[in-house]
Amino acid sequence: MVFHARGLSKTYVMGEVEVHALRDIDLDIREGEFVVLLGPSGSGKSTLLNILGGLDAPTSGEARWRDHDLVNAGEAELTRYRREHVGFVFQFYNLIPSLTVLENVELVQEIAEKPFDPRAALALVGLTERLDHFPSQLSGGEQQRVAVARAIAKSPDVLLCDEPTGALDYDTGKLVLAAIARVNEQLGTTTVIITHNAAIAGMADRVLKLGGGRIVGEERNECRLSPEELRW
Ligand SMILES: Nc1ncnc2c1ncn2[C@@H]1O[C@H](COP(=O)(O)OP(=O)(O)OP(=O)(O)O)[C@@H](O)[C@H]1O
Numbered sequence: 001m002v003f004h005a006r007g008l009s010k011t012y013v014m015g016e017v018e019v020h021a022l023r024d025i026d027l028d029i030r031e032g033e034f035v036v037l038l039g040p041s042g043s044g045k046s047t048l049l050n051i052l053g054g055l056d057a058p059t060s061g062e063a064r065w066r067d068h069d070l071v072n073a074g075e076a077e078l079t080r081y082r083r084e085h086v087g088f089v090f091q092f093y094n095l096i097p098s099l100t101v102l103e104n105v106e107l108v109q110e111i112a113e114k115p116f117d118p119r120a121a122l123a124l125v126g127l128t129e130r131l132d133h134f135p136s137q138l139s140g141g142e143q144q145r146v147a148v149a150r151a152i153a154k155s156p157d158v159l160l161c162d163e164p165t166g167a168l169d170y171d172t173g174k175l176v177l178a179a180i181a182r183v184n185e186q187l188g189t190t191t192v193i194i195t196h197n198a199a200i201a202g203m204a205d206r207v208l209k210l211g212g213g214r215i216v217g218e219e220r221n222e223c224r225l226s227p228e229e230l231r232w
Pocket residue numbers: 012014019020021039040041042043044045046047048
């Protein structure tokens with residue numbers, strides 16, 4: 001198992017109010033696994049993903065990625081963990097508007113320990129034709145695929161995606177999901193995707209359902225569907 005978490009809880013205290021974002025989560029994720037986190041708004045999905053990505057710390061419990069302790073690590077160690085091992089994709093693409101597609105991806109590669117050829121990363125997401133374009137010349141789905149290429153340009157061991165298709169229409173969303181699936185299959189990158197969309201669950205090895213800060217359901221798919229086969 002690459003991720004190992006036990007008794008993860010996260011409580012936000014705001015004045016007199018306590019928000020229990022995560023309650024006693026146990027979680028194991030194996031190397032190369034494709035996991036979908038499904039659940040309604042406020043169920044704790046982003047909080048859990050952020051802890052796995054070393055962006056946030058739980059209030060209690062343990063969480064490890066391989067031999068990295070993600071709970072007791074200091075800021076510098078977490079920064080190193082994120083930089084060396086984790087690629088993030090968020091709902092909004094956060095590309096640098098004044099740089100071309102290729103330059104946006106090259107930028108990450110420059111600080112990477114194990115750089116992955118930016119052109120190969122862009123080929124993997126199907127954007128070889130658009131290397132010299134600026135983000136404003138691309139559709140939302142194309143920009144999100146650049147964001148996926150950027151996330152993998154440092155050969156991350158883990159790809160964490162928070163609502164990667166949340167801002168996209170049906171067909172464009174599928175192209176982005178296909179790019180993420182290809183990264184998982186061809187590079188063996190352990191992948192966790194957050195979504196509200198239950199149909200996306202079909203492309204996962206395993207689906208974890210969150211509700212009220214707990215894991216309320218878990219399903220394993222015998223065979224994974226390709227994004228083209230998903231319907232919603
Ligand atoms: N920084 C914060 N301060 C206070 N409460 C927070 C904070 N971050 C999250 N919460 C609360 O924790 C709970 C879980 O939030 P989280 O963002 O993890 O849910 P989510 O399932 O990802 O929701 P969504 O699908 O809407 O993004 C929510 O009730 C949220 O309001």
